[in-house]
Amino acid sequence: MxxxxxxxxxxxxxxxxxxxxxxxxxxxxxxxxxxxxxxxxxxxxxDNNLKGIDMVVGAKGSPLQLILSSVYHIDSPTGNISLGEAEKISKNRMVGSSIKLLYGDNYKGYRIVGTEKKFIELYKAKIKEGKEWDSSYEVIVGYKVHKKLNINIGDELVSLHGLRETGESHDGEPFKVVGLLEPSNSVIDQLIITSPESVWDIHDTHDHNEDHDEDHDHDHDEDDKEITAMLIKFKSPMNIIQFPRQINENTNLQAAVPSYEISRLFKLxxxxxxxxxxxxxxxxxxxxxxxxxxxxxxxxxxxxxxxxxxxxxxxxxxxxxxxxxxxxxxxxxxxxxxxxxxxxxxxxxxxxxxxxxxxxxxxxxxxxxxxxxxxxxxxxxxxxxxxxxxxxxxxxxxxxxxxx
Structure with missing residues (x-):
């Protein structure tokens, strides 16, 4: 039975x-x-996107907004900061390394970020096809972006002002795709990255309606240049206790600690x-x-x-x-x-x-x-x-x- x-x-x-x-x-x-x-x-x-980032420096405002916009790229920035002031912080003896970020434009909803080449190393991303940028207006496209939008080497991208697809298009020179990234399971997969000079150039062209040659020397006055945020890695973990407080109390900038802000977010x-x-x-x-x-x-x-x-x-x-x-x-x-x-x-x-x-x-x-x-x-x-x-x-x- x-x-x-x-x-x-x-x-x-x-x-x-x-x-x-x-x-x-x-x-x-x-x-x-x-x-x-x-x-x-x-x-x-x-956690995966926080690796190698001890502190983020940006404009005064909400520290959580600064982290979400600069590390995870899912919020609007708190504003821009002077490149000169940011450089002073990056040269501090407590700072091990720093990475500049400039953003405020998009291509079909995906953010275009002006940054340094070590931003790619931060997320352990690798070039799948093509190469890194050599001059202004050259971009590297993250894995999810080129898969979703079917972007290939040599394509030209006309950026939109703002972080939404409904923004005003830039009249200047289009970006040229020179590299495609392998999947890294990090935020860089959904970004289009380029040099800081590219972002400065395209906004100069937009603001002043001036043609900008690709081989321009980029001799802008450094005091007039602005960036959106700076990612900081300390030489010692102990510096995370005092340095952010010093910046918040003694400068016009804001320093936010990602691990603290994300922990607070999870508690909420x-x-x-x-x-x-x-x-x-x-x-x-x-x-x-x-x-x-x-x-x-x-x-x-x-x-x-x-x-x-x-x-x-x-x-x-x-x-x-x-x-x-x-x-x-x-x-x-x-x-x-x-x-x-x-x-x-x-x-x-x-x-x-x-x-x-x-x-x-x-x-x-x-x-x-x-x-x-x-x-x-x-x-x-x-x-x-x-x-x-x-x-x-x-x-x-x-x-x-x-x-x-």
Whole structure:
């Protein structure tokens, strides 16, 4: 006698109650798994893009906005700062290295960033095709940008002013694509990068309506030049304590520490995530009660059938095991479908983020915490089936058959 097949048959004999229990479990497991996945993916993206950056210097304003705009490129900049003032900071004995950033233009929604060649090294990106820029108006395109827009070596890009596709186009010389990057799983994948001189030149042309030759000497007065932000790496981790405070108190610039600001951001979101997690656990508990009631009622309705099965040679233990199997099948199926639900949720959120922020969070990896969810599902299945299984084991088949 195949007890496992009987368990599956019993589940299909009560489709409504089984479906309700299963749906509640899928919803609870799915929400928790989705929150775990999103939290892990966003944290990985944040941490991956923070490597090698101890401090960001920019215009006065919100420190979090400065970090989001300069490190993750998902917000508007706080303003521009004097290149001369930024250079003074970069020459400080506490500073190990610095990278200038200039941005404010885009091509079809993807940011054009004027920076130094060591920006590529910061994210350990490599040239897939072509070369690095040698002169003004030459650009290197990130992996996601050239894949999404089908950009190739030699293409010319006419930039738009601002960070949206609706900006005013520049009248000056178009940018020429000279390099394509390999995927690096970092923010540089979704950027178009060029030299600082390119950005200064195109804005000079836009502002003054003057032609700008590619071999221009770039002899602008350094005091008139501006950058958007500067990424700083300290010589010693201890410098992170005092140097940002000195800049904020003694200069017109703002210094923000990425690790601190992102930690604060996660704390702000943490309350909402925790609240949703509690709600999901409540749903799982309710699904457990629903499953218990389903098994208990099913057992009472099928007492005569079980008594007949006993007379056909099934043992008490086999009947108890049939109840346990029913419960475990439903909870295991609920766990598997809950994981699938969460993955579709991640794909949906990722598509929204890719459309609005050019970020992609797709991942199908199994987290350690999700193994705990499997353990929770199995435990619920065992606990819910315990009392019905004991009642079946203690069943008096002679009395049941006589009553019928």
């Amino acid at each position: 195949n007890i496992f097949k009987l368990s599956i048959k019993n589940i299909f004999n009560k489709p409504l109650s089984s479906t309700i229990s299963l749906a509640l479990l899928i919803l609870g497991i799915g929400i928790i798994s989705l929150l775990l996945q999103l939290n892990s993916l966003i944290k990985d993206q944040m 979101f943490g309350f909402g995530i925790e609240t949703l997690s509690y709600l999901a656990y409540i749903i799982i508990i309710v699904s457990g009660f629903s499953l218990f009631i389903n098994l208990f009622n099913s057992m009472n309705e099928r007492k005569y059938e079980m008594a007949l099965i006993r007379t056909l040679g099934a043992s008490r233990f086999q009947l108890s095991r049939m109840i346990i199997f029913e419960s475990l099948i439903l909870t295991t199926l609920g766990f598997i479908l809950g994981l699938l639900f969460s993955r579709f949720g991640v794909m949906f959120v990722s598509s929204l983020m890719e459309e609005s922020l050019n970020y992609n969070l797709n991942s199908f990896k199994i987290l350690i915490e999700e193994y705990w969810l499997l353990g929770l599902s199995v435990s619920i299945g065992l606990i819910c089936s315990l009392i019905p299984a004991i009642r079946v084991y203690q069943m008096n088949i002679s009395k049941i058959l006589a009553d019928e």
